[in-house]
Amino acid sequence: MKAFTIQRYSKTDQLELVEFPEPNIKEDEVLVEIHSASVNQLDNKLKSGEFKMLLPYKFPLILGHDVAGIIKKTGSKVTNFKVGDEVFSRVPDFHIGAFAEYIAIKENFVAPKPKIISMEEAASIPLVGLTVWQAFIEKANLKKGQKVFIQAGSGGVGTIAIQLAKHLGAFVATTTSEKNFDLVKELGADVVIDYKTQDFENILKDYDLVLNSQDQKTLEKSLNILKPGGKLISISGPPDAAFAKKTGLNFFLRTVMFLLSFKTKKLARKQNADYSFLFMLANGKQLTEISKLIENGIIKPTIDKIFPFEQTNDALNYVESGRAKGKVIIKIK
CATH class of the missing domain: 3.40.50.720 (NAD(P)-binding Rossmann-like Domain)
Incomplete structure (x- = not known):
């Protein structure tokens, strides 16, 4: 699969688009084909090493915390999702990797994507x-x-x-x-x-x-x-x-x-x-409650720009500029 990676902490280095092994899933995980991901200030902070004391990641590292996509495989102990389900997630710390074509996520961090919004809008939320x-x-x-x-x-x-x-x-x-x-x-x-x-x-x-x-x-x-x-x-x-x-x-x-x-x-x-x-923690049950608010029209996504996958570095730079109104999205599929 294609993925954007970093090899070290740096404020100036660009993410590099490389071929990366498709993730193997565990019995409690689902494999998600990523359609959209969103960029957060957290991604830039991790890239620069600002949180290396709190979140000491290993390299090479695929950044990205928010995903929306379709389940392609399920582990043997997954009970709430099936192949073909549209889902979204804030993947947990130390298991990030949304700037890629696929990602493995534990079932309890996944929620059904609200039906009334697009993949891009769903990726903006978690x-x-x-x-x-x-x-x-x-x-x-x-x-x-x-x-x-x-x-x-x-x-x-x-x-x-x-x-x-x-x-x-x-x-x-x-x-x-x-x-x-x-x-x-x-x-x-x-x-x-x-x-x-x-x-x-x-x-x-x-x-x-x-x-x-x-x-x-x-x-x-x-x-x-x-x-x-x-x-x-x-x-x-x-x-x-x-x-x-x-x-x-x-x-x-x-x-x-x-x-x-x-x-x-x-x-x-x-x-x-x-x-x-507050350092937010991933939580599929809470995300499901948020999904219900979206379905009922109580919360609506706000998106500023959508970048194609190849322009992931431009998306990170735009978020770093502080000019975004709402969320910035990377369209992967």
Whole structure:
């Protein structure tokens, strides 16, 4: 099969298109012929080595976390899927490889593709959908009437976060550039702030929840808009000791995470707020629930550009530029 691989961590090296062995499946896995994959900032961060301490991959490495495609083979113990099923998945860490023609995935990380959307749209959902689900439903227990501030509302995570927050009955504020105001308003945003000309810290107050996806400076400013007892959940860091413990990192790395988040935790306590880091985990059952929301028209994918497989490097560069509205897709078949 054809696959895009990297041989080492590098910010400047291009992915190389090579012939790679087709995966052999285990008894609890399915072989998926990949029709579409999406590009996430995580792919660029892995490529550059930013997460090599947390996710020490071996080389050669095929990047890509989101897939949509058709099952071609099933393992002997697979019970919920059959050959020919259309599926989508956020493949688990250490088993990534969406920038290829085929991938083997454990059954419990796979979900039926929503029938009402295309393969390209389906590939846009898993990582960002699960991130938002785990932030709002698992961590925050977001409730009707609460106020949530979602940074970068026109981005891949932001477009889904706005829709899920509104479905849960929350009041939503977000930031974006003026050219994307109509987009985020259509998705359901109640308050839209132009990050280029306005300071959200001077506009928002008494919020229950912040979903942080930006830098440390923005995170610290976001703490100031929370009401007492409010929560800030960050998907961009700094990682904390609770995350290190949950993911089974050793004592040294737990200590590192504690030190990395010490300043942020201290600032949060000063504001009588709670800070936590979210590193999304693959989950087929949750993805199935998200699929139902899509089928019912509650969540709609937002796609910026679709690149042919041969232009995978261009797709990664476009995501790295930060200009994407919604998701960037690689069409493989």
